[in-house]
Structures are given as structure tokens and as C-alpha cells.
Amino acid sequence: MQFAAFFGSRLLKAVVILLAIIALNFFLIRAAPGDPAAVMAGEAGAADQIFLTQLREQFGLDKPVLTQLWIYMSGVATFDLGFSYRQQMPVSELILDRLPATLLLTGTAFVISLAMGIAGGVLAAMRVGRWSDTLITTAALIFYATPLFWIALMAVLLFSVHFSWLPSFGIETVGTDYTGFARLLDIARHLVLPALTLGLFFMAVYARMTRASMLEVGQMDFVKTAKAKGLKNGVIQRRHVLRNALLPVVTLAGLQAGQMVGGAVLTETVFAWPGIGRLMYESLLQRDYNLLLGIFFVSALLVIVVNMLTDIIYRLVDPRIGAA
Amino acid sequence: MRDFWTRFARNRGAVIGLIILLIVIAISVLAPLLFPQSPWRMVQRPFLPPFENPAFLFGTDTLGRNIAAGLAYGSQVSLIVGLVSTAVALLIGVPLGAVAGYHGGLVDDALMRFTEFFQTIPSFALAIVLVAVFEPSIYSIILAITVVSWVPIARLVRGEVLSLKSREYVEAAVLAGQTNLVIITRQILPNALSPIIVLASLTVASAILLEAALSFMGLGDPNLMSWGYMIGAGRTVIRTAWWLSFFPGIAILLTVLSLNLIGEGLNDALNPRLARTGR
Numbered sequence: 001m002q003f004a005a006f007f008g009s010r011l012l013k014a015v016v017i018l019l020a021i022i023a024l025n026f027f028l029i030r031a032a033p034g035d036p037a038a039v040m041a042g043e044a045g046a047a048d049q050i051f052l053t054q055l056r057e058q059f060g061l062d063k064p065v066l067t068q069l070w071i072y073m074s075g076v077a078t079f080d081l082g083f084s085y086r087q088q089m090p091v092s093e094l095i096l097d098r099l100p101a102t103l104l105l106t107g108t109a110f111v112i113s114l115a116m117g118i119a120g121g122v123l124a125a126m127r128v129g130r131w132s133d134t135l136i137t138t139a140a141l142i143f144y145a146t147p148l149f150w151i152a153l154m155a156v157l158l159f160s161v162h163f164s165w166l167p168s169f170g171i172e173t174v175g176t177d178y179t180g181f182a183r184l185l186d187i188a189r190h191l192v193l194p195a196l197t198l199g200l201f202f203m204a205v206y207a208r209m210t211r212a213s214m215l216e217v218g219q220m221d222f223v224k225t226a227k228a229k230g231l232k233n234g235v236i237q238r239r240h241v242l243r244n245a246l247l248p249v250v251t252l253a254g255l256q257a258g259q260m261v262g263g264a265v266l267t268e269t270v271f272a273w274p275g276i277g278r279l280m281y282e283s284l285l286q287r288d289y290n291l292l293l294g295i296f297f298v299s300a301l302l303v304i305v306v307n308m309l310t311d312i313i314y315r316l317v318d319p320r321i322g323a324a
Numbered sequence: 325m326r327d328f329w330t331r332f333a334r335n336r337g338a339v340i341g342l343i344i345l346l347i348v349i350a351i352s353v354l355a356p357l358l359f360p361q362s363p364w365r366m367v368q369r370p371f372l373p374p375f376e377n378p379a380f381l382f383g384t385d386t387l388g389r390n391i392a393a394g395l396a397y398g399s400q401v402s403l404i405v406g407l408v409s410t411a412v413a414l415l416i417g418v419p420l421g422a423v424a425g426y427h428g429g430l431v432d433d434a435l436m437r438f439t440e441f442f443q444t445i446p447s448f449a450l451a452i453v454l455v456a457v458f459e460p461s462i463y464s465i466i467l468a469i470t471v472v473s474w475v476p477i478a479r480l481v482r483g484e485v486l487s488l489k490s491r492e493y494v495e496a497a498v499l500a501g502q503t504n505l506v507i508i509t510r511q512i513l514p515n516a517l518s519p520i521i522v523l524a525s526l527t528v529a530s531a532i533l534l535e536a537a538l539s540f541m542g543l544g545d546p547n548l549m550s551w552g553y554m555i556g557a558g559r560t561v562i563r564t565a566w567w568l569s570f571f572p573g574i575a576i577l578l579t580v581l582s583l584n585l586i587g588e589g590l591n592d593a594l595n596p597r598l599a600r601t602g603r
Contacts, residue, residue: 016437017444032457141337145581147533149540150555150573153562161563255443262448266537270559280449281541284456296453300445307444 003315010311014304019073021300025293026072030065032289081294086286091294095276099298101171102275104187105268106260108195113202114253118246120203121210125245126237128215136207143204148263152197152270159193166193169272194271198263202256209252213245220244254310258303331593338589344582348575352399359393363549367393374567382571385554386561391568394549395575401462401550402579405535406528409466413474414524420474421481422508426489435482439475447472451534455543462545465538469531480523484516518594522587529583536576551576 056062063071075082081091124136143151160168167173167190178186217223218241226236261277268277276295283291332338351358361367366388367380374383374391382391424435454468488494489512497511538544539552551572558568 013440017441020441021445028453028457033459141584142577142581145529145533145584146577147536147540147552147555147573147580149537150569150576153555153559153569154573157562157566258444258446259448261446262537265448265452266540269541280452284452284542287456289457292453292456296446296449299449303444303446 006315007312010308014308017304018301021297022073022076023069025076025297026069029072029289029293032293033287076297081297082290084283084288084291084294086283086288087291091291094279094291095294095298098274098276098279101273102264102268102277105191105194105198105273105275106264108191109198109202109263109267110253110260112195113199114206116199117203117206118210118249120207121249122214122237122242124207124211125214125218133211137211140204140207143200144208146201148197148201149266149270151200152194152267155193155197156270166190168193171274194267194273197270198260198267201263202253202260205256206249206253209249210245213248214241217241217245251310251314254307254314257306257310261299261303328593332589335589335592337585338592341582341585341589344578345586348399348579348582349403351396352403355393355396355400359390359396361390361393363393363397364389371561371565373565374571383565383567385558385568386565391554391571394554395551395571397549398551398554398572398575399579401545401548402532402535402576405462405466405469406532406583409469409473409531410524410527412466412470413477413527414520416470417474417477418481418513418520421478422485422513424478425482425485426504426508426512432482435478439479442472442475448534448537451538452541452543455538460538460543460545462548465535465543465545468538469534472534473527473531477520477523477527480519481516484519485512488512488515518590521594522591525583525587525590529580529587532576532580532583 061068079092081095083089084091084094087094120136120140124133127133156168159166171187171190172178172183173186173190176186214237218237223236223240226240264275265277265280267273268275269281272278276298280292280295282288283295367390368377368384368388370384370386370388372380372384372388374381376383380390380392382395385391385394420431420435424432451468451472454471455464458464458467485508494507494511497507502510535544535550536552536555539550540556542556544550544553554572555569558565558572562569
């Protein structure tokens, strides 16, 4: 029962944020350069007065702003995000078409960064002040300060151009029709560079956080008790320190979903990865505002869902949070 | 003050960071003297590799423009965008956070909902949308970066004020009949200054990264040479002319790194009680 109440309030919060984003989106579309009807007419290739009036009526642009907002909101509720005249397709279709590639990329990058970040942080914390700690801390510091798109370019230069180890472009080799396992392998080869690039920044974040958190927990009384009991250091670190140190790291990881989307935009742009980030770049080049704002909405929706899931999983995993 | 410097200087990374930052600032100030010609001007043959002609140390780009000049003028954009957007974010975040933390109630509720909203939406995507909608210029870039930067500052200030307002010296000030404004500005904020300074230095760093990413996506101010633009422009020829994208990236890396190092140093120097573990 308690959980149902928590779930309900969490859902309500998500809906409120979602509504706010839709409203923001609506006003941004209105603020975009040019009369929307004129822009649409121009993109459709005709701009006479009758057509303009028709368009205004069709999209309710002749009605008061609040009515327009209502029309827009009910449209979004049925996942109608408008029409892209540049691509001659509904925005929602374009986005759904590209979404799987983005989910694959961000999902892989997330797993890589969390696993390697935590491993690096633990290693550094257990060897504080030794050369391996210095190495990991310095690397994290540098990757934390490096622009993601630049790392992506340098990775292309090194691993695709110089060594020709890995492909640097797209999700599949063009002109081949692999099926089954061969196709999976081809996609995996294309995934390596984008996922590692996107993961590097977050790896740095998680490594720093894990290290700091491990050192902090290591000072606590229950660790001293464990030492006094005569437990081996490895056991203390694994069973007592790490378990408690991971909590803030996992919280942070959940909160980073929005950042991950931003990183995906840059990574996909460099690697021509056919996801919604690349689509965002294309919509920018073509000044396709309907599409741009549609992508913004969907990316925000994704983040809201991820945040909500994190909160719920958290609550299920850590009983202490429920008690608070 | 002297204590502060001794503690700051004890952190080797922070000193290195400060030196790098001072060099970057010097280059940006001296750019018009070092390179009197516009960084957009053709000065040599295109694709001149680096370290061949000492007059063009970092080579030239696709149009024969001097990359060293681009780097120097680009530092101006990075620093101005970083500093101005952080300053504006402070002007918004500090008062709002202070009022929310001090008074609580409706202002506080509203601020917390607002911060939740901004924590949820993907900030880089929002910045892209804002700059695209308001047309790329240095003003829209600063606006977009400010919009996504003020929230963490407001949250930090709120938390600090919340914990400081129940201190005895604040209660004494209330009893002495000081107005709320005086109490906030004279009693509370000075004591919350160190975490704000540390966060501000990190905000400048992330603003510089954001500006570079926006310019890389083609959303830079079309009249100003910036590091992100240079990397984006060199991208198509990366296979043959690596130096076009390489050097601006190093410039961003060094500048952002220096600010992060300074932030850590300030943190150590301003909070001597919180001795860093593992040193």
C-alpha cells in the first residue's frame, strides 16, 4: 500500500514535469523565426494567401493562444508531434524510426561507463597514493575536461584512419546484406567507437565519485569495527565499504540520463550514428523546427521515464529509503 | 588571506591550473597585438601543416587561415561566454536560492519544483533548442548557457542558507532588530561564500564546454572565431588534415582542466577543516 502511494506520487511528479515541457515546447515553436504557417507553406513549396489561410485554419493558428496550446497538448497526448515538411513525414514516425539506434548506443555506453568507472574508482581507492591511484585519478581528471566530440574525432583518427581497426561511420556496413549473427557482429563493430567515446566522460564521473565515496565510507565507525573484528582488508572493502559506497554512485548514474542524451547528440553527429541525436543535427542544418522540438520532447520524455524507473528500483532495492 | 594562499599553493594541481589559466587570459587579451590581422583572413596556402613555417606554428586551415590566430581569438569567446554566463547565473541563482532558503514557504516550493524540472530535462538539448530558436549569436549562446547553469547555484545557496539561518549569530542579529535583507547579505551570505566560489569556477568550466559543443554543432556566433567552430569546420577533412581539429581541442581541454583544478584547489583552501582524504 505504501508502495502504491509512492508510485502514485512519483507518477504525478513525472506528469507535471511532462506538461511543463510540452508547454515550454509550444511557446518555443511560436518563438521560432518566421510565421509557422508561412514557414510550412514555404517548405511545402507554395505561398499564396489562400493556402496560408488554409494552413492557419488546419493548425488552429487563427485561434487564441490558450486554445492553440490545448490543441497542441491533445496532439502530443496522442503522440502527434506535427509534420516535418522538409522530410515529408510525420515527426513522430521519423523519431520512432531512429529511436532504437539511440537506445542501443546510450544503453551500451551506460553499462560500459558504470562498470569501468566503478572498477576504476574502487581500484584507485584501494591503492590511495600509489601510482595506480595517481594514474586513474589523472585520467579521470583529463577525460572529465575533454570535449566529447573532440575525443570522438580523435578516436576516428586513431582507430579508423591510422590503424583501420574499426569502422567510423554509420551503424552497418553499407552495401552488404548480412543476416543473423554476421549482421549482429557488423553492428557491434560499428558500436565500439561511439559507445566507448560516449562512455569515457561518464566513466570519469563515476570513477571520481566511487573513489571519493569509498574513501569517505572507509572512515566510518562500522569499518573500524570490522577491522577490530579482525576481518581481512579485502573482505571489509568488498562487503562493507563498497556496498555502502555504491549508493551515491548509482543515484548519480540515474540522474545522468539527461546528460547522456546530450552526449548522444554529439557522438551520433560525429559517427553518423542513425539515432535521434543525429536527427537533431540534421534538423538543425535544415532549420526544421517542428522536428527539432519533437526530438527535444522525446528526449525529455526518455529522461523522465529513466529517472522514474531509477527511483522505483531504488526504493525496491534499498529499504532504508522507504523508511525516510 | 596569507593562509589561503599557502593552502592553495600546497595543491600542486591547483597551481598548475592557475598558471595555465593566466596564460590563456594573457593570450586572449594580447590577441589583437599578437595577430593584428583578422583570424578569418587568408594568410598562406591552405592546409599548411604545423611546425613547418615558424610564422604559422599551428599551420593553416582549409582556406589558408592562420590556426594560431584562430586559437588566440577563440580564447576570447570561450572566456567571455564562460565568465558572463556564470556571472548572470550567479545574479539569478544567489538571490533566488537565498530567499528560498531563508523564507521557505511558497518561494521555496516553487524553486524546488523549478529545479526538479531543470534537473530532468536534457540540458544540452535545451541549450541547442534555445540557440536555434533565437538564432545563433553570442547573446543567445550566453542566454542558453545561463538558463541551464543557474539552477545548481540556486540549489547550493538554498541549502547553505537553510543550514546557516539557525546559527546563533543569525539569531542574535534577529534579536538586534536587523532587517531580513541585512541578515541575508551581511550575516549569512558571507559565510556561504566559499562553496559558491568553488561552484562558480566549475560553472565557468562547464559553460566553456557547452559553448564549444554548441559551436561545433554549427550554432556558434557566425561572426566570432571559436574553438568549437574550428573543430567542427576541420571535421570533414580530419583524414588528411588532423591539425585543424587537434589544436583547438587541446586548447579547450587545457582551459577546462585548469578551471577544474583551480576549483579543487579553492575547495581545499577555503574549507581547511574538510581535509581531503587520501593525500
